[in-house]
Amino acid sequence: MARKDTTLSRRRIEGLIADGRSIIIADGMVLKVDAWMKYHPGGDIAIRHMVGRDATDEINALHSPEAKLQMQKYCIGRIEGTWKNFTPPIQYGKFRPHIEECTDLDNEEDQVQSHTSSKTSRTPSPVFDGPASVLLKEDSHESISSASSVSSVSEQDDGMSYFDALTKEQIDLDLAKYPSLDAKIQDNIVRKYRELDQRLRTEGLYDCNYYAYAVEACRYTFLAAASLMFLKWGWHATSGLFLGCLWHQLVFTVHDAGHMGITHNFTVDTTIGILIADFIGGLSVGWWKLNHNVHHVVTNSPEHDPDIEHVPFFAISHRFFESLTSTFYNHVMWFDAFAKFVIPYQAYLYYPILLFGRFNLYRLSWVYLILGQGPKKGPAWWTRWLEIAGQVFFWYWYGYVVIYKTIPTGWGRFAFIMVSNMVTMPLHAQITLSHFSMSTAELGPAESFPQKMLRTSMDIDCPQWLDFFHGGLQFQVIHHLFPRMPRHNLRRTQKLVQEFCADVSIPYALFGFIDGNKDVIGRLGEVAQQAVILAKCQKTIAERGDILHGH
Missing domain, CATH: 3.10.120.10 (Cytochrome b5-like heme/steroid binding domain)
Incomplete structure (x- = not known):
C-alpha cells in the first residue's frame, strides 16, 4: 500500500x-x-x-x-x-x-481531556480554562454593561473573579445567539459554506476586475501629481496631505496583492505588493503577510492574534490585564504601570494614538527585514532582498530627496513628515473597526472556520460611491470568509453571504460607519472602566494588607 x-x-x-x-x-x-x-x-x-x-x-x-x-x-x-x-x-x-x-x-x-486542557500564561480561570471556555460578545447593544454592575464588586475582591463572573453571563447570552458546537450542526455550516464558495467561483467572483484597477490607477496618478505640484509650490503641508492620501489608497492594492487577488500568481502579485508597499510606501509586505496570515486563522484571540495585541496602549478584553504571553511576538504583554495609567483613558486616546500608527509600522518593517524573520528558502527567498532594496529606495527619495534636499526649513520638513504620515490614520481606524468590538473568545477546536470568522468580524455599511475610501475593508466579514476574492467583487458577494448566514442561523454583524465607531469606542470604554475597578480593588487589598502587616 x-x-x-x-x-x-x-x-x-x-x-x-x-x-x-x-x-x-x-x-x-x-x-x-x-x-x-x-x-x-x-x-x-x-x-x-x-x-x-x-x-x-x-x-x-x-x-x-x-x-x-x-x-x-x-x-x-x-x-x-x-x-x-x-x-x-x-x-x-x-x-x-x-x-x-x-x-x-x-x-x-x-x-478529550488531553486536547482540551491548556497551559496558559496566567492563573487558571473557571471560565477560560473550563470545558465551556467561551467569551461571546458581538452586539454591544445586547451586551452586559460593566458600568451598572462593576460598582457592586466587593472591595475585598482582587477584581479578576468579577471578570470571570461577567464572562459567564456573557457566555449565557451568546450561546443562545450562535449555533451549537455540536458536530452535526458545525458540519452542516461547513458544507453550506463550501457550497457557497463553489457558487462564487462559478459566478466568476474570484476573477479580478482589471477595469476597476485602471480607475484606481487614475486616482493614484492624480494624488501623486497633486503632491508633487504643491511640493514644487512650497506648500509643504498640503503636499504631505496628498502624499498621505496616496499611501492610504495604495495600501488597498497591496492588501489585494498580498492575498494574490490581482493576477492570482504568487510571484507577480508579490512583486506588485513590494513595488508599492516598500518602494513607494516604506512598509514591508513580508512583515504584513506574516502578521496578516496569523490574524486570518486566529482572529481576535488575545494570546494569538497580533492585530489586537496593542498593550500598553489598547486593551479590548480584560484578559489583557493578566499579562498574557503573545504567541506571535513571543513575549509577555505586561499590564505594567504604564498600561495601568493609559488603558483607563483608551476610549479618549483611540484616535490620537492611531495618528501615529504608521510610524510603528516603519519600526516593525525594519525589525522584520533586519532580523530576517521571513523565509530564507523556498518560493519567497528573494522577497527579503527586493524589500531591502525597496526600503533603501524609499528612504532615498522620501527622506533625502524630498525632505532633506527639497524642503528648505525645519518647520516645513516637520509639517511634511507629520501630515503625510498622520493623514493615513483612517486606515488604522478601518482595520481596527471591524474587530475591536467583536468577540475575543475561544470557543474551542469544535468551532468551524466560517462560524469563527462571522463571530469575530463585522461589516461596515456605506454607500457604493464611498467604496473607494474604504478600499474593501468595509467588507471584513466577506473578506475573512473568502480572503482571496478581489475587493471589487466583495459588494456583489455581500447579499449571498447574508443569505448563507440566515440559512445557518449565524448573526451577520453590519454597522454604519458612525455606529461602528461608537461600538468600538463603547468597547474601549467598557474595558477601560474594568481597568479602573481592578486598580481600585488592588489598591484596597494593598492598603488593608499594610494595615494587617502593621498589626
Missing part, C-alpha cells in the same frame, strides 16, 4: 504531534509539514495554529490551487471518517505519546 493511502488512527496522529511533528489534516489527507515550515511564504506561525486540526477550509481560503497541489507532497496517510480537532500545541494543547498497546476506545476519555 502506498504511504499516502495508509490510514492513520487519531491516536497515532496524536502521538506524532506529541513527538514534535507538525501534523495537519486537509481534505482527508494527513500532512506532515515540518519540512515546509521554514519555506512557507506566509511564515510558520499560521501553520502552527493548524497543527492537529482539519485545516481544509483555512487552506482553501488562503491558498492557490497550485499551492494546494504542492501540499500533497507532504501527505503521509489519510484519516478515516470525520476528524475531531485537537487544540494545537501553540495554543497550549497537550498530547500523549503513542503507545501501541493502547486502543483508541480505551483512551477516548483521556484523549
Whole structure:
C-alpha cells in the first residue's frame, strides 16, 4: 500500500504531534509539514495554529490551487471518517505519546481531556480554562454593561473573579445567539459554506476586475501629481496631505496583492505588493503577510492574534490585564504601570494614538527585514532582498530627496513628515473597526472556520460611491470568509453571504460607519472602566494588607 493511502488512527496522529511533528489534516489527507515550515511564504506561525486540526477550509481560503497541489507532497496517510480537532500545541494543547498497546476506545476519555486542557500564561480561570471556555460578545447593544454592575464588586475582591463572573453571563447570552458546537450542526455550516464558495467561483467572483484597477490607477496618478505640484509650490503641508492620501489608497492594492487577488500568481502579485508597499510606501509586505496570515486563522484571540495585541496602549478584553504571553511576538504583554495609567483613558486616546500608527509600522518593517524573520528558502527567498532594496529606495527619495534636499526649513520638513504620515490614520481606524468590538473568545477546536470568522468580524455599511475610501475593508466579514476574492467583487458577494448566514442561523454583524465607531469606542470604554475597578480593588487589598502587616 502506498504511504499516502495508509490510514492513520487519531491516536497515532496524536502521538506524532506529541513527538514534535507538525501534523495537519486537509481534505482527508494527513500532512506532515515540518519540512515546509521554514519555506512557507506566509511564515510558520499560521501553520502552527493548524497543527492537529482539519485545516481544509483555512487552506482553501488562503491558498492557490497550485499551492494546494504542492501540499500533497507532504501527505503521509489519510484519516478515516470525520476528524475531531485537537487544540494545537501553540495554543497550549497537550498530547500523549503513542503507545501501541493502547486502543483508541480505551483512551477516548483521556484523549478529550488531553486536547482540551491548556497551559496558559496566567492563573487558571473557571471560565477560560473550563470545558465551556467561551467569551461571546458581538452586539454591544445586547451586551452586559460593566458600568451598572462593576460598582457592586466587593472591595475585598482582587477584581479578576468579577471578570470571570461577567464572562459567564456573557457566555449565557451568546450561546443562545450562535449555533451549537455540536458536530452535526458545525458540519452542516461547513458544507453550506463550501457550497457557497463553489457558487462564487462559478459566478466568476474570484476573477479580478482589471477595469476597476485602471480607475484606481487614475486616482493614484492624480494624488501623486497633486503632491508633487504643491511640493514644487512650497506648500509643504498640503503636499504631505496628498502624499498621505496616496499611501492610504495604495495600501488597498497591496492588501489585494498580498492575498494574490490581482493576477492570482504568487510571484507577480508579490512583486506588485513590494513595488508599492516598500518602494513607494516604506512598509514591508513580508512583515504584513506574516502578521496578516496569523490574524486570518486566529482572529481576535488575545494570546494569538497580533492585530489586537496593542498593550500598553489598547486593551479590548480584560484578559489583557493578566499579562498574557503573545504567541506571535513571543513575549509577555505586561499590564505594567504604564498600561495601568493609559488603558483607563483608551476610549479618549483611540484616535490620537492611531495618528501615529504608521510610524510603528516603519519600526516593525525594519525589525522584520533586519532580523530576517521571513523565509530564507523556498518560493519567497528573494522577497527579503527586493524589500531591502525597496526600503533603501524609499528612504532615498522620501527622506533625502524630498525632505532633506527639497524642503528648505525645519518647520516645513516637520509639517511634511507629520501630515503625510498622520493623514493615513483612517486606515488604522478601518482595520481596527471591524474587530475591536467583536468577540475575543475561544470557543474551542469544535468551532468551524466560517462560524469563527462571522463571530469575530463585522461589516461596515456605506454607500457604493464611498467604496473607494474604504478600499474593501468595509467588507471584513466577506473578506475573512473568502480572503482571496478581489475587493471589487466583495459588494456583489455581500447579499449571498447574508443569505448563507440566515440559512445557518449565524448573526451577520453590519454597522454604519458612525455606529461602528461608537461600538468600538463603547468597547474601549467598557474595558477601560474594568481597568479602573481592578486598580481600585488592588489598591484596597494593598492598603488593608499594610494595615494587617502593621498589626
